[in-house]
Amino acid sequence: MIRSLYTASTGMFAQQVNMDNIANNISNVNTTGFKKSRVAFEDLLYSRLPAPRTGANETTLQIGSGVRVAATIRDFSDGGVLHTNQLLDVALNGDGFLAVTMDGQIAYTRSGSLQVSGGRLVTSSGYPVLDTRGREIRIDNDISQVEIDENGYVTGFSGNSHTPRNLGQIGVARVPNQHAMRAIGGSLFVSDERLDIGEPGRNQRARLMPGFLEMSNVQVIEEMVNLITAQRAYEVGSKAIQASDEMLQQANNLRR
Template sequence: MLRSMFSAISGLRAHQTKMDVTANNIANVNTVGFKSSATVFQDTLSQVVRAGGQPAADRGGTNPAQIGLGVKLAGITTNWTNGAQQSTGRSTDFMIEGDGFFVVEGAGGQQLFTRAGSFDFDSNGNLVTPDGSILQGWMAEADGTVNANGPVGPLSVPYGAMVNPTSTETGRIQGNLPSDVPVGTSYQLGADMFDSQGVLQKVSYNLTKAADNTWNVTVLHANGTTLLPEPPIDPAVTPLQITFDTNGVLTNPAGPGFNLPAFTPTGNPSWTNDVTISLAGLTQFGGANTLAAPKPDGYALGSLQSFTLGNDGTIMGVYSNGLRQPIGQLALAAFDNPSGLEKAGNSSFRVGVNSGIANIGQPGLGGRGELVSGALEMSNVDLSEEFTGLIIAQRGFQANSRVITASDELLQDLVNLKR
């Protein structure tokens, strides 16, 4: 009789735990990056009333008679499936599409991990979680290169940070020169170049048909100065002539292009480097004029205005001078057994004894998911499943309480036998 009561008591405890877990899931139905949990039960030890027997020559075998002694909590599992994507439009909201965790540095330098990608800036420009933990990754070098093999550190976006100017080193003329236009036809293309001080130098390419398959190229500065090419192009031959074969393929110059000399007339003393003008892709076929001069490299002094996030976690800075250059990259962590992580509060986890080490690296590699900017991962709690779980927990608790009541009535009847 007492066995039934104690078994029912263990059932009450187990279903109370199930109710607690379900209540926590429902409470976090709108928590960013929350992962729902579920209870797993298993029976406890059983009392052997009669042991089993082996078959003998004159009789068959017998099975053991065992009475179970109740139920216990086997574990609380976590559902790691992705939650729904909610677009926010905020550039500092990041969502992991797949496996992995954001790496953050909590109070006291503790390394924590989270799926909640709602970040903001602190007064130092660091990207931080709502509780102040600092997002970790790799900051880019001055030239925009990111060393993802180095140790992770705080990620910051230095709004207003200045980037030094870079002089133009390469330009390009490409497209098709119509072969069927009359001699004397001229086309002009403009290009913006920058000298070593970041001062804008406007240059124009003038191409004039001199004869069949022959075109004259003149490069003019905005102040009217003609920029003569340097050797191996003969500077004594003015203007520069380019020629095509009968198939419309450029034959002269035979190399990739020509060089413009360092331009140092009065008023432009800071243009001190040669500029290579590539003619790769320049053709002469019958048809339309498709000449183009893609923007040369080089840029003026600029400041950081905004940023975008790539799927690989690269934070691309957008500068006032039109430059787009990486300023850092987010790090993600993957675990062999994420269910072994310990919850640290504030939607964060810490490494547990059964989680394995944190495999920190670039998003999209090594089993780590990709990132989506301007969106958050919502809770993966399924309310219909949780409400069903509430009913199951309630009925299980109720049924076990009825066992205690019935056992009590049987004990009462037993006591009444003496009267």
């Protein structure tokens, strides 16, 4: 009975983590470039109990010790796209990320809400976007009407010129082992792998969709079903603890 109390409590804790993860997914349903995640569980060690011999065979009894959270797994499937008609908004259609510099390290994002700030092309959070060679895209102060095309070329007009000027080409980075990436907030991810960046649409890299934004890949109905399932599992775990506690009290009363 003491074992059942502990075992049921591990299930309740695991479902609490599951509910926290589901709540985070639902909270970010409208977050640009957000990628949902799910919780993976695994069973704990089993205890071997002595069992009577039955003829020449010996029966082994195994009792599980509960469950634990093994990992959170990120789903990098594409989200829906929103038509914004903004000149500096881009969505990625296919495999890849925009690469940015953040505090001296490379980070990756699918959030393509870009702007010009401090003479550079940056994300909405102010992180510089990298070109096909892994360099920041510089934009002089006299440049106006900055646009991005489907090949990632950034153009603008200098002074009174009526001819667009090429300012650089946005790179698309590929990360082979996406599940090893770590989320750091702001729809940003980091990876220990070497930066692999190149032209959009080349070597199986995503193409850019100017004037669009990729939204979250969270499906609200799916998350609500998962939430109800987790809630029911949590309730069952609490009832198992109550039942074990009542049985323990009855056993203690027999000694009196």
